[in-house]
Amino acid sequence: MFSSLLVANRGEIACRIMRTARELGVRTVAVCSEADRSSLHTELADDVVEIGPAPAAQSYLDADAILGAVKRTGAEAVHPGYGFLSENADFARAVSESGAVWVGPRPETIEAVGDKRAARQLMSDAGVPVNDGGPAGDEDEALRIAGRIGFPIIVKAAAGGGGIGMQVVDEPEKLAGAFRAARDQAARFFGDGGILIERYLPDARHVELQVLGLGDGRIAVLGARACSVQRRYQKIIEESPSPGVSTALRERMTDAIRSGAAAIDYRGAGTFECLVSGEEFVFLEVNARLQVEHPVTEAITGIDIVAEQLRVAAGADPGFDPDAVVAAGHAVELRVYAEDPQRFLPRPGTITRWEEPEGEGIRVDTGVRAGDAVTPYYDPMIAKLIVHGGSRDAALARARTALAAFTIEGIHTNLPFLAEVLDDSRFCSGAYDTSLVSRMRG
Amino acid sequence: MSEVRAEMAANVWKIVVADGDDVAVGDTIAILESMKMEIPVEAETAGTVAMAVEEGQSIQEGDLIATID
Numbered sequence: 058m059f060s061s062l063l064v065a066n067r068g069e070i071a072c073r074i075m076r077t078a079r080e081l082g083v084r085t086v087a088v089c090s091e092a093d094r095s096s097l098h099t100e101l102a103d104d105v106v107e108i109g110p111a112p113a114a115q116s117y118l119d120a121d122a123i124l125g126a127v128k129r130t131g132a133e134a135v136h137p138g139y140g141f142l143s144e145n146a147d148f149a150r151a152v153s154e155s156g157a158v159w160v161g162p163r164p165e166t167i168e169a170v171g172d173k174r175a176a177r178q179l180m181s182d183a184g185v186p187v188n189d190g191g192p193a194g195d196e197d198e199a200l201r202i203a204g205r206i207g208f209p210i211i212v213k214a215a216a217g218g219g220g221i222g223m224q225v226v227d228e229p230e231k232l233a234g235a236f237r238a239a240r241d242q243a244a245r246f247f248g249d250g251g252i253l254i255e256r257y258l259p260d261a262r263h264v265e266l267q268v269l270g271l272g273d274g275r276i277a278v279l280g281a282r283a284c285s286v287q288r289r290y291q292k293i294i295e296e297s298p299s300p301g302v303s304t305a306l307r308e309r310m311t312d313a314i315r316s317g318a319a320a321i322d323y324r325g326a327g328t329f330e331c332l333v334s335g336e337e338f339v340f341l342e343v344n345a346r347l348q349v350e351h352p353v354t355e356a357i358t359g360i361d362i363v364a365e366q367l368r369v370a371a372g373a374d375p376g377f378d379p380d381a382v383v384a385a386g387h388a389v390e391l392r393v394y395a396e397d398p399q400r401f402l403p404r405p406g407t408i409t410r411w412e413e414p415e416g417e418g419i420r421v422d423t424g425v426r427a428g429d430a431v432t433p434y435y436d437p438m439i440a441k442l443i444v445h446g447g448s449r450d451a452a453l454a455r456a457r458t459a460l461a462a463f464t465i466e467g468i469h470t471n472l473p474f475l476a477e478v479l480d481d482s483r484f485c486s487g488a489y490d491t492s493l494v495s496r497m498r499g
Numbered sequence: 500m501s502e503v504r505a506e507m508a509a510n511v512w513k514i515v516v517a518d519g520d521d522v523a524v525g526d527t528i529a530i531l532e533s534m535k536m537e538i539p540v541e542a543e544t545a546g547t548v549a550m551a552v553e554e555g556q557s558i559q560e561g562d563l564i565a566t567i568d
Binding site: 112289395396402403404405406432433434435436437 | 506507508509510532533534535536538557560
């Protein structure tokens with residue numbers, strides 16, 4: 058194992074990665090923007106390097122500034138977290154070329170799956186089912202594809218994620234406008250205006266598999282997560298196992314994704330996202346990095362996914378037996394956002410009071426504490442509440458209690474909305490799909 | 500005269516209208532960016548607009564964005 062790790066991220070995920078690094082006896086280096094000088098992740102680190110002004114483009118997305126910090130501190134490895142530069146193949150390559158260890162999939166893999174069009178082709182070639190549709194170079198091609206597969210369709214940016222540029226189109230007249238808007242947003246946010254058109258499955262559920270390529274040809278699949286509670290195509294609540302997915306379907310998905318991951322010689326942690334409709338599934342995309350919701354998988358398997366990432370990167374043996382992964386009970390993750398709970402609009406501000414729930418089966422991952430300013434520069438997610446119980450009902454009951462004990466004052470948060478979801482009959486039945494939130498707020 | 504104020508701390512990403520333009524209710528006059536989200540600012544009254552901010556400017560909750568006369 059390397060002796061020091063630079064975490065090229067901020068907020069809760071930087072704190073979470075440093076916690077495991079510390080447990081493994083690895084020295085931690087934080088990077089921060091001017092706006093984050095006194096944030097929690099800088100306090101937890103053994104060493105801190107300020108890399109630039111508040112806007113992410115001038116700090117957390119500034120590869121040269123981060124490479125400078127690696128050099129200056131002599132960090133032996135770099136963990137990118139999620140978002141920011143985590144899926145930037147050039148950055149991954151530059152880290153490796155600088156002599157440091159990149160904690161993530163190989164740059165070639167990041168490149169190959171980073172474009173949804175290419176990922177779709179690779180998985181299809183490996184025998185994994187994919188959705189109807191294809192890449193569209195211009196409005197006419199988009200119309201031709203839509204005409205072939207039928208409306209409604211979904212327009213997606215081929216690069217990037219986070220729901221940016223994503224739009225459902227239900228009639229041909231609206232396609233050109235949606236195509237242009239998606240292309241403009243994709244170009245602005247991801248520097249690549251490539252567009253993918255796919256059939257829209259209104260009743261589909263979002264189910265993803267946690268993959269860990271051990272670097273020796275073995276691919277461990279650590280279970281499925283259900284991620285259908287979403288607003289603006291961003292997840293709010295995730296759970297594992299995925300309710301409503303039969304054992305037979307889960308096994309088919311696991312086998313297909315294991316083959317798909319093996320076909321591209323996947324190394325390290327990654328998430329293979331799928332859409333499930335009835336007993337069918339289609340591959341959606343690969344997130345070639347640690348996923349926000351990885352803690353639900355950790356809760357039911359007892360595997361520390363960050364520790365395994367570090368072991369794979371260091372060429373060490375896994376800390377678990379990949380042939381004997383046992384999932385126990387049920388886990389739910391609730392994402393706490395600094396936003397108004399009605400319209401889900403961002404609400405930056407200063408936290409005046411922060412009291413987290415504690416107790417058996419309860420975990421809170423956060424990067425903030427009382428007194429901190431939540432700034433408009435970064436993502437609105439400020440914490441994750443993860444609860445684990447013997448069954449889904451037990452986990453949900455525990456989640457309700459934990460949520461009621463979570464006190465955040467000074468800023469608006471979606472805590473009241475999370476409580477609403479936990480009391481929603483469709484959510485509680487487990488038979489919900491990605492339309493849940495819009496139905497609740499309809 | 501009506502004032503258009505910021506609902507939240509944000510960065511002024513784009514100004515869609517020019518000073519002196521006539522706007523109708525519901526017209527987008529500017530687009531803010533906060534927490535990685537684009538938030539359109541709409542005119543709540545009709546009239547002639549005078550912008551109080553520039554593109555790229557950081558604004559706080561309650562700051563004046565424009566007046567509509």
